[in-house]
Amino acid sequence: METNKTYNKTDFTNKPLAKGYDCCTFIDCNFENVKLNTNTFIECEFINCNLSNVKINVASFKAVSFSNCKLLGVNFNDCNPFLLNFNFTDCDLTLASFYQLEIKNTLFINCNLTEVDFTETDLTNSSFNNCDLAKAIFEQTNLEKSNLRSAVNFIINPNKNKLKKAQFAKENIEGLLVHLDIIIK
Numbered sequence: 001m002e003t004n005k006t007y008n009k010t011d012f013t014n015k016p017l018a019k020g021y022d023c024c025t026f027i028d029c030n031f032e033n034v035k036l037n038t039n040t041f042i043e044c045e046f047i048n049c050n051l052s053n054v055k056i057n058v059a060s061f062k063a064v065s066f067s068n069c070k071l072l073g074v075n076f077n078d079c080n081p082f083l084l085n086f087n088f089t090d091c092d093l094t095l096a097s098f099y100q101l102e103i104k105n106t107l108f109i110n111c112n113l114t115e116v117d118f119t120e121t122d123l124t125n126s127s128f129n130n131c132d133l134a135k136a137i138f139e140q141t142n143l144e145k146s147n148l149r150s151a152v153n154f155i156i157n158p159n160k161n162k163l164k165k166a167q168f169a170k171e172n173i174e175g176l177l178v179h180l181d182i183i184i185k
Contacts (some may be wrong), residue, residue: 001040061086077101148172155179 001020009028020040031051040060045067052072060080068090077099087107097117106126113128115135127147133154142162148154149167154175156163168176 060084065089066091071096075099 002018003022006025011030022042025045029049035055036059037057043063050070056079064086073095075097089109092112094114098121100120102122104124109129111131117137119139122142125145128151138156144164147167149169157179
């Protein structure tokens with residue numbers, strides 16, 4: 001287990017990874033297409049990293065933050081769900097999947113969440129601050145007590161998702177009514 005280390009501009013596409021990282025920081029690192037299978041990240045921070053298409057079969061993320069990272073096509077639903085906890089700020093998560101995960105209290109701040117799959121995901125008390133949710137999939141998703149007031153481009157059917165006490169801005173409620181095929185002016 002690597003502890004309290006900082007990795008700066010490291011290319012992990014051709015460097016072996018340790019089995020675990022505790023309180024480590026990764027800055028400007030490249031993980032594109034890397035297999036993070038069974039790797040453990042505890043209280044780690046990823047800043048300006050490329051993690052596009054990483055394979056995370058049974059990888060563990062416990063209290064991990066991603067800032068200004070590229071996470072295109074990452075299947076988070078393949079990671080270890082035990083104590084799973086992460087947050088995203090200024091990240092591009094286009095085509096990522098959180099299918100059937102329990103990720104309550106997750107923060108998404110200024111993120112591109114285009115075509116992200118949140119099917120059957122428990123996002124209770126999560127925040128989507130200034131996030132673009134264009135073509136994101138919400139089916140049987142639990143968004144209770146979540147904050148979507150500044151989120152844009154979402155389409156969420158209230159009949160197919162749990163929305164009790166979720167927060168929306170008046171200007172953005174159109175995305176909750178699309179399924180009714182009505183015209184709002």
